[in-house]
Amino acid sequence: MYKRNIYTVGENKKIAKDVYYMTLEGDTSFIKAPGQFINIQIEGFYLRRPISICNWDENKIEIIYKVVGKGTEVMATMEKGQKLDILTGLGNGFTLMPESTKPLVIGGGVGTPPMYGVSKELVKKGVKPTVILGFTSKDDVFGEEEFKALGCDVYVTTNDGSYGAKGFVTDVIKNLEDYDYFYTCGPMPMLKAVALATKSSGQLSFEERMGCGFGGCMGCSCETLTGTKRICTDGPVLLKEEIKW
Helix, strand or coil, X not given: CCEEEEEEEEEEEEEECCEEEEEEECCCCCCCCCCCEEEECCCCCCCCEEEXXXXXXXXXXXXXXXXCCHHHHHHHCCCCCCEEEEEEEECCCCXXXXXXXXXXXXXXXXXXXXXXXXXXXXXHCCCCCEEEEEECCHHHCCCHHHHHHCCCEEEEEECCCCCCEECCHHHHHCCCCCCCEEEEEECHHHHHHHHHHCCCCEEEEECCCCXXXXXXXXXXXXXXXXXXXXXXXXXXXXXXHHECC
16 A cells, blocks of 8 residues: 655755765655655656655655666755655565574665665664675765664675775675575666575565556566566565566
């Protein structure tokens, strides 16, 4: 179930190369799990922009987005007090596994924000995850200190080695033995690599282009071992075991 409502822009600031942090004040009652997303109506654009939720409380949503086109370019210019028409509570989100005591949380690029919400909920339950964050270069890195503030052990990788360890998140995974489950979000090549590199079960959140965001258009359908699923409603989180690469 989702809800359409009007939200007020609070903060909107640049935190990395082409990456912005924004707060939205309004009703958050339809957000039930980390990994869900919102769909923002931007004036002058027909399709809404789906953005994953980084964090939320009783009356505020925090998002982190990257400027990749005209719509997000407009978002980057939005000022405090601006009103936005937004659908909230979209997607299934992550399901925290109570039997897991040593989880891995893996974020790639702008797939990092929802992993903060996952880590925060795990810590609330008394479980400290190991966090791996992957970026292209030093200019793209964000979120490291926020994860550390939760008490997480954090590894950062960059493709070019300009910050943290040189390589990919899978290079860290291959050197870790002590984990029993994983949660991840990022670009498709990374998700496939993580699924192949991990020795445990896990949940993967997919980044897909969407039309409606609530299952009406079938524009983000994908094939799984159990049939066709819509990323916006049956996902964006899918189990490792059901994904058909």
